[in-house]
Amino acid sequence: MASRLPLRVYFDLLSQPSRAVLIFLKRTGIPHVEKPVALRKGEQKSPEFTKLNPNQKVPVIVDNGFVLTESVAILKYLATKYDIPQFWYPVDSMQRAKVDEYMAWQHATVRYHASKVFILEVLIPRMTGQPLDEAKLNKALAELNGTLDILESMFLKDQAFLCGDEMTLADLLAICELMQPLGANRDILKDRPKLIAWRNRVQSALGKTFDDVHSFLYQLRDKARL
Ligand SMILES: N[C@@H](CCC(=O)N[C@@H](CS)C(=O)NCC(=O)O)C(=O)O
Numbered sequence: 001m002a003s004r005l006p007l008r009v010y011f012d013l014l015s016q017p018s019r020a021v022l023i024f025l026k027r028t029g030i031p032h033v034e035k036p037v038a039l040r041k042g043e044q045k046s047p048e049f050t051k052l053n054p055n056q057k058v059p060v061i062v063d064n065g066f067v068l069t070e071s072v073a074i075l076k077y078l079a080t081k082y083d084i085p086q087f088w089y090p091v092d093s094m095q096r097a098k099v100d101e102y103m104a105w106q107h108a109t110v111r112y113h114a115s116k117v118f119i120l121e122v123l124i125p126r127m128t129g130q131p132l133d134e135a136k137l138n139k140a141l142a143e144l145n146g147t148l149d150i151l152e153s154m155f156l157k158d159q160a161f162l163c164g165d166e167m168t169l170a171d172l173l174a175i176c177e178l179m180q181p182l183g184a185n186r187d188i189l190k191d192r193p194k195l196i197a198w199r200n201r202v203q204s205a206l207g208k209t210f211d212d213v214h215s216f217l218y219q220l221r222d223k224a225r226l
Pocket of ligand 1 (some may be wrong): 015016017057072
């Protein structure tokens, strides 16, 4: 009988979609081998990694020879292939469609705007030594604010989680994106009690794994506090 190779996951802890995939693997107990790819050292551009993902981006999984990129595709694949609790990606077609709706929406909104704040406040000053561009940051924060309004009014509403009473893949992806500006010690939800309560619910549902996977981001936050 052919032996099954363990699933490999390629990730960087400063990458929001990588963190979502890693948290999912750890919380569901799907056996996996961790393969860190240090983006700050350009390891995503190595010939070996480029062979796996010509886009030179993390996360990537290799499941018994099957290579898959894109966090949303990876999470949906894992949730449907492995025997995991249904709440992550409900089987009911309408409930599942709501999770899909969020996952389709978030790339150009939550991800785009929260990343921009992080890039302006953390990455550009660190990588170039240039001072923070306040005008660009204020514009990015205003755009992010518009997105957070929609996240709250269209998705969360008065529910416990973004797509209903239970946590799903949508909450996992969202929280990993919304944590990113914390790298500059910026809590983008601080004036939004409903979203803070939501974040607390997701965080406590994910337990210690959440903090472990965000450890590197917390280190950046602590440095920014000094
Ligand atoms: N749409 C992709 C985005 C992947 C992505 O942008 N990954 C970033 C880190 S968050 C990356 O690997 N960047 C490396 C680079 O651009 O050189 C997903 O959801 O997986």
